[in-house]
Amino acid sequence: MKKKTQLLALLLAVSLLTGLLTGCSGQEKSKESVTLTVAHVLTETHAYHQAWLKVAELVEERTNGGLKLEVFANSTLGNERDVIEGMQLGIVDLSCMSTGALASFSPAFMALDLPFIFDSRENAYKVLDSEIGDELLASLDESMLVGVTFWENGFRNISNSKRDVVTPEDVKGLKIRTLENELQVAAFTTLGANAIPMAWGEVYTALQQGTIDGQENPLAIIYQNKIHEVTKHVSLTGHFYAAAPVVMSKKSLEKLSPEYQKILLEAIREVTSYERQLSLDSDSEYLEKLQAEGVKVITEIDKAVWKEAVQPLYDQYRERIGADLLDRIESKMKSD
Secondary structure, eight states, X not given: OHHHHHHHHHHHHHHHHHXXXXXXXXXXXXXXXXXXXXXXXXXXXXXXXXXXXXXXXXXXXXXXXXXXXXXXXXXXXXXXXXXXXXXXXXXXXXXXXOHHHHTTTOGGGGGGGSTTSOSSHHHHHHHHTSHHHHHHHHTTGGGXXXXXXXXXXXXEEEEESSOOOOSGGGGTTOEEEEOSOHHHHHHHHHTTOXXXXXXXXXXXXXXXXXXXXXXXXXXXXXXXXXXXXXXXXXXXXXXXXXXXXXXXXXXXXXXXXXXXXXXXXXXXXHHHHHHXXXXXXXXXXXXXHHHHTTOEEEOOOOHHHHHHHTHHHHHHHHHHHOHHHHHHHHHHHXXX
């Protein structure tokens, strides 16, 4: 954590120095050479990173090299909470992250973390690409953050070292690592698991040592981080759809010229379909890789039974999240 704090401090110093030099230049904002810092917590092979590289390519090309992105992966600049705080200060410029990380800034984001609220990507897109998604993104404005669009981390699945998980009953008693997210902890507690919030950097060792029995993540993260080496049972529960809001520091955006703002935001939104396709493709790619390496993958899951098992969670959080919001989400998914 000390190293991450030092990195953020260094970024702040560089940011201040750049501001001073820019202020003395007397040049038009749109003629400046600007480098923006992008931070995320996943690997360089993940869809997040590949999408940010695509955005970087587009904006550099469209500004003739005037606007560049420097992308930091693997939690180099801290966890998602660290990155959010960095964006609020204007020392980290851009990120994409879990909805859970944003729920403390806008409780409405908790709706997206309800288990089994989306049964398909298509239904998720109906909601996220509608006025409902726009409202969720706009709700970050008061926190000095600009919500741009929704990328994705795909559907999350359970992996564990103990047994096959087919029904909710099979989860009972398992020590499952969850995100440090109230709703996700509550979901696994409702299912009878021993839900253990834990920083991602500790998970592999905890699984290896038996401190926890399992965890839950999209297949890409399970494979890329070698989680399958220590959890040989994977179940395609798809219990959470992991939307990934793309967020920018409001301070950073306001420092850009209107021309650069337009180019950057348009490029990010343009790359959305590319990022989602990468995520979708990774599901089949990593399923094959996991099976080829001897992991037992349960593909037939009756999700209706699972959703029924977590219904108490919907009842518990309905008023807190907003009954109207949940009704609108359900209505939107049913629309043509």
